Amino acid sequence: MLVQFYNVSKIYPNGVKALDDVSLKIDRGEFLFLMGPSGAGKSSFVKMLFREEMPTRGQIFIASRSIVRMKRSEVPKLRRNIGIVFQDFKLLENKTVAENIAFAMEVVGSPHRQIKKRVTQVIKQVGLEGCENTFPGQLSGGEQQRVGIARALANEPLLLIADEPTGNLDIDTSLEIMDLLYDINRKGTTVIMATHARELVKAAHKRVVMLEKGQIISDTQNRYEEQPI
Amino acid sequence: MSLLTIKYFLSEAFKSLYRNRLLTFATIANVAICILILGAAVLLTLNASNIIDNLESDVEIVAFIDKDLADSDEDHLKNKIEKIEGIKSIDFVSKEEGLKRLQEKFGGLEYDLGSTLEENPLRNSFEIQVVDPHQVPEIAKKVEKLSGVYKVNYGQGVVEKLFQVTKWVRIVGLVTIVLLAFGAVFLISTTIRLAIFSRRKEIYLMKLIGATDWFVRMPFFLEGVFLGLIGAVIAILCLAVGYGSIIGHVDTVMFFSIITDMGLLINIYLILLGAGIILGILATYFSLNKFLDV
Numbered sequence: 001m002l003v004q005f006y007n008v009s010k011i012y013p014n015g016v017k018a019l020d021d022v023s024l025k026i027d028r029g030e031f032l033f034l035m036g037p038s039g040a041g042k043s044s045f046v047k048m049l050f051r052e053e054m055p056t057r058g059q060i061f062i063a064s065r066s067i068v069r070m071k072r073s074e075v076p077k078l079r080r081n082i083g084i085v086f087q088d089f090k091l092l093e094n095k096t097v098a099e100n101i102a103f104a105m106e107v108v109g110s111p112h113r114q115i116k117k118r119v120t121q122v123i124k125q126v127g128l129e130g131c132e133n134t135f136p137g138q139l140s141g142g143e144q145q146r147v148g149i150a151r152a153l154a155n156e157p158l159l160l161i162a163d164e165p166t167g168n169l170d171i172d173t174s175l176e177i178m179d180l181l182y183d184i185n186r187k188g189t190t191v192i193m194a195t196h197a198r199e200l201v202k203a204a205h206k207r208v209v210m211l212e213k214g215q216i217i218s219d220t221q222n223r224y225e226e227q228p229i
Numbered sequence: 230m231s232l233l234t235i236k237y238f239l240s241e242a243f244k245s246l247y248r249n250r251l252l253t254f255a256t257i258a259n260v261a262i263c264i265l266i267l268g269a270a271v272l273l274t275l276n277a278s279n280i281i282d283n284l285e286s287d288v289e290i291v292a293f294i295d296k297d298l299a300d301s302d303e304d305h306l307k308n309k310i311e312k313i314e315g316i317k318s319i320d321f322v323s324k325e326e327g328l329k330r331l332q333e334k335f336g337g338l339e340y341d342l343g344s345t346l347e348e349n350p351l352r353n354s355f356e357i358q359v360v361d362p363h364q365v366p367e368i369a370k371k372v373e374k375l376s377g378v379y380k381v382n383y384g385q386g387v388v389e390k391l392f393q394v395t396k397w398v399r400i401v402g403l404v405t406i407v408l409l410a411f412g413a414v415f416l417i418s419t420t421i422r423l424a425i426f427s428r429r430k431e432i433y434l435m436k437l438i439g440a441t442d443w444f445v446r447m448p449f450f451l452e453g454v455f456l457g458l459i460g461a462v463i464a465i466l467c468l469a470v471g472y473g474s475i476i477g478h479v480d481t482v483m484f485f486s487i488i489t490d491m492g493l494l495i496n497i498y499l500i501l502l503g504a505g506i507i508l509g510i511l512a513t514y515f516s517l518n519k520f521l522d523v
Contacts, residue, residue: 092434
């Protein structure tokens with residue numbers, strides 16, 4: 001079991017209840033879609049996975065460690081095992097593709113030689129050979145998201161979290177990005193993807209968790225076909 | 230910490246300084262002006278209190294002795310005065326000596342006071358120096374009460390006013406320095422906050438990728454230290470040149486003495502240098518914490 005949520009609630013200081021008594025288990029190697037309308041609690045759920053936010057109540061375990069009880073100084077270690085892909089890519093405009101990817105390894109103090117080797121590896125994996133020295137501004141949206149995914153993969157995470165990774169992309173490009181994510185999942189990385197895109201989810205035949213008003217209203221548990229969306 | 234990490238910190242710090250070169254220039258100018266004013270205020274206050282010290286140490290008590298007191302009683306009186314707490318030294322001045330001094334004051338040869346006056350009108354006296362000039366009025370009162378003392382003179386009234394003035398000069402000087410130091414911290418932290426704000430996206434990303442707090446902070450600290458250091462060096466150079474030329478001119482013209490002790494001046498400059506670095510670190514620390522809370 002990689003991720004466990006036990007009766008997790010999140011209430012913001014302004015009184016908004018983002019998550020309401022959510023319990024969920026995610027196995028190693030799973031591919032999970034997190035769906036639901038805006039304001040259903042997807043973002044809060046995702047942000048709690050890497051402790052950008054703390055639950056108001058309940059417990060969260062990742063790889064059998066409580067991240068609620070975790071000390072502040074241990075948080076960096078947790079995050080090094082999690083790769084995050086953003087809707088708006090969050091690439092550094094003044095760094096090249098290779099530098100953006102290397103950045104993720106530099107900040108965790110990886111040795112120089114290892115960085116060089118790994119950067120070449122992940123650039124190949126996401127299919128961006130030849131773009132190493134290009135700046136993000138010169139790339140298309142789909143290519144920029146590939147850089148974002150490559151950066152998330154650089155530190156060989158156990159868990160890849162993608163928050164609306166196709167939100168800014170057209171449908172063809174989205175499908176290409178999905179293929180890349182399935183490929184990453186096949187190689188053993190657990191993937192959690194929050195999304196609005198029903199077409200992508202329907203085509204995928206993967207586990208779907210539906211959130212509404214902070215509660216899980218359906219969970220296909222790998223039996224997607226039985227659930228209406 | 231590996232050599233590569235140190236190289237990374239340094240290159241990040243200098244890249245950022247170069248990338249935001251207008252901001253860098255503004256901050257350095259900012260720090261330089263602050264430390265220049267701070268240093269000028271320190272030098273001014275030190276000089277003022279130096280002058281005040283000189284003025285104050287000139288204050289002494291003159292105790293005139295009853296005319297018909299015997300020599301042995303005078304010695305007795307001297308012992309009594311010496312026993313009063315806070316007395317530094319006591320000198321006996323005979324009336325003949327007193328007349329001689331008076332004559333010198335009047336220009337020596339032009340008036341022959343000795344022949345003008347039929348007999349010496351002066352009295353024997355003690356000149357009393359005290360340890361703490363502020364205690365003069367109090368000690369003078371005690372001396373006056375002793376039998377055999379005719380009158381005590383210490384510039385009554387004037388001395389109290391002088392002390393009042395010097396007290397305020399010191400207070401105002403100190404308050405000015407404290408206010409300027411606060412102003413400097415505020416200005417630098419504002420400028421560094423701007424630099425950090427322009428890189429908040431990068432900081433957020435670093436934190437989410439799993440960078441430790443000190444790893445994120447380090448390049449900014451190097452930046453802050455560099456800004457404080459360069460600003461301080463510029464300020465100190467200006468101060469050293471400016472003060473040096475003041476020493477050259479004032480020393481020959483003015484009646485009061487200003488501080489020329491090189492050892493003391495170098496110490497002041499070193500303290501200002503340290504102040505620049507500390508200001509840079511403090512300002513960075515206060516500016517960064519908000520953005521680290523991810």
